[in-house]
Amino acid sequence: MHLSVLLAGTSNSVLNQGFSWAFEHHSSIKFVNASLGSSCSANAAWVVATKDIENFDFVIIDLTNNDEHQYTHGHTSVDRVLNSIFTLVEMCAEKNVIPVVVSFPRVLYFEAKRPIHDAVLSACRRLGIATFDMYSVIERAFRCSVYPVAIDTYFMDEAHLKPVISRFLGYKLITILNEIKASGKVSSENVAQSFRRIIYNDFSNIAGSEGLVRESRIVAQKFSLLLLDRMYVSPINTAGDIVALHSNAAESCAGIYIDGKRAMGPNPESLGEKRWKLLSVIRPLPNPISASESVGIHIDDEKSLGEECKYEIAGIVVQSNTITEALKVSSTPLSNMEISNRFSFDILNELNVIAAG
Numbered sequence: 001m002h003l004s005v006l007l008a009g010t011s012n013s014v015l016n017q018g019f020s021w022a023f024e025h026h027s028s029i030k031f032v033n034a035s036l037g038s039s040c041s042a043n044a045a046w047v048v049a050t051k052d053i054e055n056f057d058f059v060i061i062d063l064t065n066n067d068e069h070q071y072t073h074g075h076t077s078v079d080r081v082l083n084s085i086f087t088l089v090e091m092c093a094e095k096n097v098i099p100v101v102v103s104f105p106r107v108l109y110f111e112a113k114r115p116i117h118d119a120v121l122s123a124c125r126r127l128g129i130a131t132f133d134m135y136s137v138i139e140r141a142f143r144c145s146v147y148p149v150a151i152d153t154y155f156m157d158e159a160h161l162k163p164v165i166s167r168f169l170g171y172k173l174i175t176i177l178n179e180i181k182a183s184g185k186v187s188s189e190n191v192a193q194s195f196r197r198i199i200y201n202d203f204s205n206i207a208g209s210e211g212l213v214r215e216s217r218i219v220a221q222k223f224s225l226l227l228l229d230r231m232y233v234s235p236i237n238t239a240g241d242i243v244a245l246h247s248n249a250a251e252s253c254a255g256i257y258i259d260g261k262r263a264m265g266p267n268p269e270s271l272g273e274k275r276w277k278l279l280s281v282i283r284p285l286p287n288p289i290s291a292s293e294s295v296g297i298h299i300d301d302e303k304s305l306g307e308e309c310k311y312e313i314a315g316i317v318v319q320s321n322t323i324t325e326a327l328k329v330s331s332t333p334l335s336n337m338e339i340s341n342r343f344s345f346d347i348l349n350e351l352n353v354i355a356a357g
Contacts, residue, residue: 003058009060057181078119105161141351145352196322206226
C-alpha cells in the first residue's frame with residue numbers, strides 16, 4: 001500500500017538524515033516537505049495557500065517546537081497557535097485528508113511548563129485528531145533505560161533531536177500511518193470549536209518592488225525586494241490582525257513598518273546565514289497589527305548590522321476578525337489515537353540503544 005504524505009514543519013523536519021529522511025527515502029511513499037526552519041505555527045497558512053493538500057493521504061503538522069519558545073518570550077499566544085492548527089486541520093477535512101499533529105521536544109521544556117504543547121495536545125485529544133507526542137516518547141524511554149543516559153543524550157542541541165533519533169521515530173510513524181490508512185475510509189464531521197482562520201497573503205509581487213526568486217535544497221520562494229526610503233502599498237484579502245511575516249531572513253537587513261507601526265526589527269540571521277542567501281521563515285509579530293483592505297509598508301535603516309538596507313518579503317499572515325463556531329475534522333477508524341502510546345517497551349529500548357550509541 002502506497003502512502004502520500006505532506007510534512008508541514010520546522011527545523012526538526014528539514015535536518016539532513018533526520019525525520020523527513022525516513023519519508024524521502026521510503027520506496028512506497030509519495031512525499032513533499034513543506035517545512036520552513038525557524039518558523040512558527042503560522043506556517044500553516046502558507047501551506048494551505050500554496051500546497052495541493054487534496055493530493056495526500058496525510059498532512060503531518062510539526063509546528064509547536066518554536067511556538068513554545070516564542071510564547072516564553074512573549075511573541076505569540078496560545079489562541080494564535082490554536083487558530084493556526086485548526087485552520088490546517090479544517091482544510092484537511094475539506095479535502096478528505098488525515099492530519100497528524102507532532103510535537104517535537106526541546107531540552108528546556110522537560111523541566112519547564114509547556115503551555116503551547118499542552119494546549120495543542122489537549123485540543124487534539126478532545127477533537128479526535130491523531131497526535132504524536134515526542135515528549136512522552138523520550139520521557140518513557142529515559143525512565144526505562146538501562147543505559148547511562150540523560151535527557152540531552154537524545155538531542156543534537158537544545159532544540160533538535162539527534163538526526164538518527166528523529167529518523168528512527170519517522171520510520172515508526174510510517175508503520176502507524178500505514179495502519180491508519182488501512183483501517184477505513186476517511187470521514188468528516190463538524191465539532192463545536194470556535195476559532196479564527198488564518199489566511200496567507202502573497203506579497204511576492206508588491207507594486208513598485210523588484211521581484212526575485214531564491215532557491216535552496218528544501219524550498220524555492222518568490223520575494224519582493226523592498227528598499228529604503230520607499231513606501232509600498234499592497235492589498236490584503238481579509239480584515240483582521242497581521243500576526244506573522246514571511247521573509248528571507250538571510251537577506252533582510254532592516255526593520256519593517258506596516259501602516260506606520262513597527263512590525264519587526266532587523267534579522268540577526270542576515271549576518272549568520274548570509275552565506276546561504278535563503279532562510280525562508282514565517283515568524284510571529286509580538287504585537288499584531290490590525291488591517292482591513294490594504295497596508296502600507298516601509299523599511300528603516302539599521303546601520304548597526306553593517307549591511308545594505310533592504311528587506312525581502314514573501315507574504316503576511318492575517319488572523320481573520322470573523323469567529324467560526326464549528327470546526328470540520330476528518331478521521332478514520334484508527335486515526336483518533338495518541339501515536340506515542342503505540343511505542344512498546346521493545347521500541348523504547350531500541351531507541352535507547354541508538355541514543356547511547
